[in-house]
Amino acid sequence: MAHLELKELGVHFGGLRAVDGLNLSLKFGELRCLLGPNGAGKSTTLDLICGKTLPTAGRVVFDDRDITGLKEYQRARCGIGRKFQTPAVFRDLTVCENLEVARSQHPGVLSALGVFRSRVRGRMAEVLELVELTGELHTRAGNLSHGQTQWLEIAMLLMQDSRLILFDEPTAGMTIQETHKTAGIFNALKGSHTMIVVEHDMGFVREIAETVTVMDMGTLLAEGSIADVENDPAVREAYLANGGDDA
Amino acid sequence: MLEAQALYSYYGKSPIVQDVSFTVPEGSFVSVLGRNGVGKTTLLRTVMGLTDGISGRLSFRGEDLGRLPTHERARRGIGYIPQGREVIPRFSVRENIVMGTYTRRDGRRDLPGHILELFPVLREFLDRRGGDLSGGQQQQLAIARALAMDPRVLLLDEPTEGIQPNIVHEIEQVLLRLNREFGITVVLVDQNIPFARRASDHFIVLDKGRVAVAGHGEELTDEVAERYLTF
């Protein structure tokens, strides 16, 4: 039973076909890594799934429901969360406030009117512990280090508790230890959450990947285990030939 | 020719580059390496005067750069090719290149012929808008624009990022030619270790805003790469 299905998805900006007839299918609880050279359409694919960009062709089916026409907030309510490439935390809000914003189980205006600041407990305490930000609870997010900001955004996605989470380069700017720990979290989330991870760090990919999808020029180039993909000549040509030799 | 001593550079109050010292000899090819977010880009921007403030000493051909505004630094012959190319999207290719000549002291505003020789593809597109070019072409345009100012040193920030492999190769060849044939000093920020190894006279590896290792090109060993550059 597919949890998320992309059918012949395509979008073009002006003359450029950013994504072109992409088919993709994910099972519930699966972690999928999306690889490909820059400009291959990986981030655009995530944009299409979360609704930031509307496709010019094809359909997005989530939980057997066609969500192609839904707006981003509606998709978020369906259970799709997204982490952006450049950390998009709210810099003027404290860590705690960022997490409160992310906890969006009741996203309506009226229901939000009745909610006042609550104590740090339950899920929030857990998440803070996990990303080691407990001590920074009242720090303004803008004053966090780069790595901490990435963690905070991951924490926000955990607070949001979506069933499908899209990660765009989650480990950019992290130290080796942080990256390793992130991999641990991802592995723990497998099974209960479906995840799509766009990542360049092959070491990280190796730590977490089950199935890997490689894209190039907006289309699917190869799919399979990491070993399969690495030995695929087309992949080597398009991707690994460029940046792969320094990984 | 370009020298830094105990250089700190700030965004707001936080120092991004800390206690960095290096020397770039005239005519050399220097690679600056390091993981994402360690301050490589900031280092180049510091040289151009695009950060909020510095302390320590930064000099170019014996002249203190610290107090000079950015456009004066450009006039001293420092050509900067930023990350993401940043060609002017609504300018034609010609206008983009001519823009480089605004720093020239001789007041000439014509398209230097050797530039179009280096990048034949630009000759075809002279009247197209910069924003309509492909990534690789934009990168070539960005280099051409910097060359139009007749620079003494080129600062390049990840010129091969996100560019097709065949064009990457072309660009690398051009950089080598510029350095070897035209005698232009090159400071290159890049992730591509094999090329850095091949091309560089010197290399600097940054980590958390500080110089982790520095040395001659051949000293860029696998061990160094493993330690500071892989993930």
Place this chain on the structure above:
Amino acid sequence: MDVFFNQAFTGLSTASILLLVALGLAIIYGAMGVINLAHGEFVMLGAYAAWFLQSFLGIGLFLGLPLVFVFVALLGLAIERGLVRWLYHRPLDTILATWGVGIVLQQLVRMIAGPDSRYVERPAMLDGNLRIADVYMSNYRIFLLFFSVAVLVATWYLMTRTEFGTKLRAVIQNREISECYGIRTERVYALTFAYGAGLAGIAGALITPLASVTPGMGTNLVVDAFLVVIVGGVGSLLGTAAASGLVGEATALFSFLLNDTIGRVAVLMAIIVLIRFWPQGLFADRIRR
């Protein structure tokens, strides 16, 4: 039929005045994102400068124009150097600061030149009408029309065909890179602001034969001019011109069909709808970056 042409000419005439006033604003806003609420006061200063030249030095309107331009441009330069340049990174704050500037300029003029309204003589050669069948066109309005087009063309030439213009366009699109290529962006900004102010001054001088010169005369103009700039699209001279034409003709049409007040309301509503659906303006330059 003659009603139609008369009204169409009226619309064009309104448009030409709007264009004269809006052009300087469009340049300043397009180049720096500065919402200059003191623009109306620049117009007013231009009018007062023309009055001063005529009544104290005996210099006629046309001869005085270059002087008016230089005077208001210098004042604009001073304001840019002294105030506006500190606010480039806080665009909404420029609204407040320039509003303060407007108050100060109005009051200064009131204290120096007195609060009464002043009068500038129309050049005698532009008296009378051009009459084609039953269509009457006031010579002065015809002149204004051509003059505003000339100013538009001159500005367009300056922006696209001169080195200063190229530098300005470079700065608009990427300030940092321009700086890295030896362009003194501060100076480009200052000169642009001065030029925009100077244009406002010319606009002020030229509307004197059609309106009264008072310290508060600019206040009404600035709102309309702003709407024109936004409708036209930021940074597009052609857009500003087209939007002036559109607003001018629409005003003429609605005030003919309804009345001047409701006509203005209708135009405002139309502008609101335009901005809502085309916030980038009618002639925004769309490009992938």
Place this chain on the structure above:
Amino acid sequence: MKRRNFLKGVAAAGAAGAAGFPGIWIKGEGMAHAANGEIPVGVLFSLTGPVAVVESTLHDACMLAIEEINANGGVNGMKLRPYVEDPASDPATFADRVRRLVIRDKCVSVFGSYTSASRQAVLPVVEQRNNLYWYPTLYEGRECSRNVMYGGAVPNQQQQEFVPWLAEKFGKRFYLIGNNYVYPREENNVCKILLDRLGGEVANEEYVPLGHSDFGSAINRIRREEPDVIFCTLVGDSDVAFQRQLHAAGFDPGEMPVASLTRSEIEVKAMGGEAAAGNFSSAPYFMAHQSAANERFVEAYLKRYGSDQVTHFVSEAAYFQVYQFKAAVEQLARSDIDPISIRDAAVGLRTTAPQGEIEIDPNLHTHLWPKIGQWQSDGQARVLVESDKRVAPEPYWAYDGQSCTAEGLVKG
């Protein structure tokens, strides 16, 4: 530098600054009216904002009269003490400033304002506090407050002779154009009644927003309608812009004159004599009026404020109202000086104004000398017709069965 209190103000600010925060509210000391041998009066004309163009001249005329009176020994040996406020052309500020004058400064009268809107804004305070407001401006009538001394003309005083005269000389087809507020509408109501009686017609009636300055469309309509007379109740900047554009469009006042109720020397000065020449205004006073009193007034005014200034029918009223006030107060004992006694003493008073000998009606309006003037290219009017008698003010002239009397509005 025309405004002379400026430096004084700076010094005062320094002093207040030194006194610190408590200086922000200076409280009235419960001072009785006319204490210390001074009679406190309010002077409430806008010195800033759009209406300042006219109101600053009213301020000047009013202050001139006060200075003259004080220089000549005051009123029964007491000096007038003017409290000057700047209501900045804004009705809300008018309301605020008149409170200061009436309540805080305990003025026995307030001289002020030009627009109907600002008069309306001060009325609640003046009426509740039973103070006296001296309003020098021509206005639309239909008002009968017992706390306002109306020094300007009401519609019947401006139009009764003017409209028939125009109809006879130029024709009976009028084009009515005015700013969009109560005064032009009311004047036009009166004009329509008069035209109706004469068998004339209205070609069109149109109103533009205050401050409107683009009359292209209106001029096209006028050209199409070809009326005999353009009957104009535009005020201030609108009037100036209208006349200048009409002139630029080449209209000939000999064939189609503009007949204005609002245009005075000050507007003509702003539009330039050339543009105004040949058109007509009806007013009780023109600067060029020949009389000894006017000669003195004009001479004193120009001497005080500069030879490039003009006097006009509102500033004349602002001037003579102070003398009316003086004449009324002179009849009162020192202990009786309060607004209502002043009002009662003023009724029936005759004083010599620059326009002629005027009289205060029991309904608190003024009997005036209507005149018809034709504008000349030197910016002055030539008085063509002069009423041979004082015309009584009838603020409800157009409304049968209503009249303003000493008891207030009487209906039936």
Place this chain on the structure above:
Amino acid sequence: MNQNFRFDCVGYALFAALVLLAVPWYLSFDGFELNTFARYLALGMVAMALALSWGYAGILNLGQAATFGIGAYIMAMHLKLGASAANPGGLPDFMGWTNVETLPWFWVPFHSLTVTLLAGVLLPAAVAGVIGTFMFRGRITGVFVAIITLALLVAIQLVFVEYQMYTGGQNGLTGLAPLVLAGWTADPYSTAFYYFVAGCLLVATAACVALTRSKVGLILRAIKENPDRVRFFGYHVSSFETVVFCISAMIAGWAGMLYVLVLEFASPTYMGVPFSLAIVIWCAVGGRNSLVAAALGGIVVNILEGRLSDLFVEGWTLFLGVTFILVVLFMPDGLFGVFRRIATRLHERLRRHRNSTGKALPTGAGAVPARAGEQGGQ
């Protein structure tokens, strides 16, 4: 945040004490002075309403005066009907002048005080709701919001002036009856009336503070910073923006009603561009990021204006203009920013003092909160 919260609470308490105790005492319960100050309070209230949308959600509404004016006219209509009861047909005098025969239908409901009070806040909210939905659904932001609201303001004012037979035109609505509220007649010069206005201001402040402290406030701040990101958490951004826009309009309408009671007339200048821009200025001077500061901004600027105009009858606007320029240049967060910086610094010093005498805490513990106060505005 805890420190900020404490700072805020002290601020609220001081503000309430100032308005309820210090001012009336300082003014010796003098009717005129209290009336003048009640006017400042009403103006402070509308400045606070603007801070709610501008400071918390980044919606710069240059047309705030429109909703203020609508509230004012609604109150004035009720009072005008009260004053016109004796006229034939209960027709307000100005309608008679413009030959209106019967009371227009949209005047009729305002005979009822309840309807008036409700409409005074709900109608502005409805107008804001319509225009807000229209704008925010199209993801209009920043300067475009400013321009649209400004254009709307001009249009609304023109309509009010044009339909003189229904609105009194340029003169506005004058000759009003006093408000009678549950048997109490509002005398604008009484101490009771002052407390009534002050009470309204404090209640409105409390309501707004509650709003900003609720999750809605939090989400609004998030929207101000990055609306796109908020959408991906499942929030319908435009409805949040519309709601705060409406609430801001309600407070403004409420302030408008009070303003009419204070000044005893309604004028179309209440919806004028100069007035609307003045509100923005008050907000900026006080500090747009704090409700109480914005209200104080409105009060302080108006005191200043009143005082300056007393001192320099002819040059006061000059000083006012210079003041604004200086505030914008040197106090981007308004007076509030200055106060907060001082408070933070004092707090720091206090804490350092305590730390050096008491048990040692890890060094640098104070570094982060110190910076929290210096965040920029937009």
